[in-house]
Amino acid sequence: MTVHEPMTSTRPDAADRMLDFRPGMGMRWEITHGADDTVGWLFQSTNWLDPRMPSPPVHVHPTSAETFVVIEGALDVYVDGEWSQVRAGERVTVPANVPHTLRNGTDAPVKMRTIVEPAGRAELFFRHMHRLIQEGKIKQLPPKEPRSAIYVAMLFGSYSDVIRTTKPPAALFKVLAGIGRMLRFRLEP
Numbered sequence: 024m025t026v027h028e029p030m031t032s033t034r035p036d037a038a039d040r041m042l043d044f045r046p047g048m049g050m051r052w053e054i055t056h057g058a059d060d061t062v063g064w065l066f067q068s069t070n071w072l073d074p075r076m077p078s079p080p081v082h083v084h085p086t087s088a089e090t091f092v093v094i095e096g097a098l099d100v101y102v103d104g105e106w107s108q109v110r111a112g113e114r115v116t117v118p119a120n121v122p123h124t125l126r127n128g129t130d131a132p133v134k135m136r137t138i139v140e141p142a143g144r145a146e147l148f149f150r151h152m153h154r155l156i157q158e159g160k161i162k163q164l165p166p167k168e169p170r171s172a173i174y175v176a177m178l179f180g181s182y183s184d185v186i187r188t189t190k191p192p193a194a195l196f197k198v199l200a201g202i203g204r205m206l207r208f209r210l211e212p
Contacts (some may be wrong), residue, residue, distance in 0.1 A: 038191040042149060047156035047171075049073030051125070058142035066086045066142035066194060068149075072098070072133040073149075078126035079164055081190035083119075085183075087139050090116040096133035105179070122189040139174075148182040151210070158212065173203040177210055 040054040049072060056067040075122050081101065082190035091100060092114040099106055100115050102123045109115050117123045125134045139145040154175055155161045176199035179188055 034202055042153040044153060044156055044164070045073075046163070047161045048079070049076035050058040052137075054146065055136075058144075060144045061142065063142050064140065066139040066145045067096075068137050070133075070135050070137055072096075072127040072135065074098070074127060074130045074132055076127040077165060078124040080188045081122050081124045082179075082188050083122055084117075084139065084145070084186055086119055086142075087141055087143055087145060088116055088118050089123070089187070090136075090138040090140070092136040092138070094136060096131050096135075097129055098133050099128045099136055101125070123196050144182060144185045148178070148185045151182070152178060154212075155210065160208075173199050173206070173208055174210070176200040177203045177208060181210060
């Protein structure tokens with residue numbers, strides 16, 4: 024059973040700050056500090072990860088550090104070739120250009136905070152991914168079927184200044200994105 028904490032906020036634009044990545048990924052976010060709020064200094068969100076949420080592709084952020092602060096539960100974090108578990112009250116910071124990913128390998132939900140410094144276009148990337156999932160273009164992360172894989176590759180290619188895969192190799196994502204363009208797949212509505 025998945026426990027879903029209500030996502031509420033007192034901000035007037037609260038609905039715009041909620042990103043629900045389901046059904047593509049067992050994760051929901053509330054943006055607590057957007058890039059505009061901090062003049063690009065950082066992007067911060069509170070995240071809820073469903074039990075047994077698999078990891079997104081191993082990736083790097085070329086110019087930004089990413090910090091994960093676990094509030095409730097235990098988060099598995101892969102950094103530069105090694106998995107470790109980060110528990111409530113603990114944090115881990117991944118420097119720019121270091122391969123990493125995360126997952127919830129437990130039977131309990133995880134509540135955490137993610138901080139990207141500097142923000143760059145990270146918020147735009149996550150909002151774009153959210154929209155593609157809600158439109159049904161990305162059905163699952165990690166992708167299990169070709170159409171979703173092509174859209175994920177095209178998305179990553181459009182934000183290579185923000186995020187690049189290392190596993191699968193970025194070259195494979197470039198090929199998939201090229202196939203998507205040939206098939207006239209569109210990232211925009």
